[in-house]
Amino acid sequence: MxxxxxxxxxxxxxxxxxxxxxxxxxxxxxxxxxxxxxxxxxxxxxxPDRTSDRDPLDADTVVSPADGKVMYAGPGQEGVAPEGEWQQVSIFLSAFDVHINRAPYGGRLREVTYRPGRWLAAYKHESAHLNERTDLVIEREVPGGTRVVHFRQIVGLMARRVVTRVAVGEELTTGQRIGLMKFGSRMDVFVPPEADLLVRSGQRVVAGETVIARWPSQSDAT
Missing domain, CATH: 1.20.5 (Single alpha-helices involved in coiled-coils or other helix-helix interfaces)
Structure with missing residues (x-):
């Protein structure tokens, strides 16, 4: 629907x-x-409804937070990724893509930080830290520790407003709607290095459905 x-x-x-x-x-x-x-x-x-609206996703799965094309998938880029060791997936949304954003991972929303900025074309490297954006950090307790996923809504040349409808302290499910960006824009997702990236540059992804990263399960590790 x-x-x-x-x-x-x-x-x-x-x-x-x-x-x-x-x-x-x-x-x-x-x-x-x-x-x-x-x-x-x-x-x-x-x-549109997505698979994540109906089917539960396990604690090892990270899904795309947006529809669009993967611009970059690999180690966290300098000047883009938060401090520390991260793997990064950057997704470009054209004006023709669905712009409803979803949580890439389920857990407690630890941080929501809005930063005003410019409106450079979202595919430019510098847009990640110069454009208007909202950073969100989710943490989840799992056997053996805490997992953290950081993701970022970034407006672009056409998009002039980021809409975030979740707040610090909320418990989110993987694939849950969290807001939108008005017209062409970008989303970045950062996962710890122990998670495996499952997408590549140039690949089309679907919010709430395409698995972009996964932690090895306990059975895989043994």
Whole structure:
């Protein structure tokens, strides 16, 4: 099932103004043509159900937080990754991708940090630390210790607003909706080095469904 997110209402209303003006002016053909614009804007805010809405995911699984194309998958990049040792997956969202964001991993939300910034093209390396963004950190207790996953919503050249609908202290499930970014943007995910990355640059991923990393299970380790 596909629904339209509530953030669509104001943007769609603005996009409908040209069609309304044309209709009031008696320009029926132009009005019909311009009516495509609010329809396209509403479609941008589509919110389809995903497998993670129905099926539980195990504690070893990290899923994509966004639809889009993997720009980078490998060791944490200098100037992009948080301090420490990380593996990184960076995903670019075009204006045609679903922009509802999901938690890549389940656990307690330890940090939510919004940082204002610029609106460079999201595929540029420097956009990760110069653009408007929200950093989120999830931690989860597992046998043998605590696992931490850090992920980041980054707006781009077209996207001018990041929407985060979760708060510190919340318990999230893997694949749970956490917000969205308005128009083309980027998401970065950082996992500890002991987790195996399962995606590569150029690969298309689906939020809440594509497994991007996995910790070796206890049975694999023995």
């Amino acid at each position: 596909v629904t339209i997110d509530r953030e669509a209402a104001p943007a769609t209303a603005v996009a409908a103004v040209p069609a309304l003006v044309a209709a009031l002016a008696g320009r029926r053909g132009a009005a019909l043509t311009l009516a495509v614009l609010p329809a396209a804007v509403a479609l941008f805010f589509r919110d």
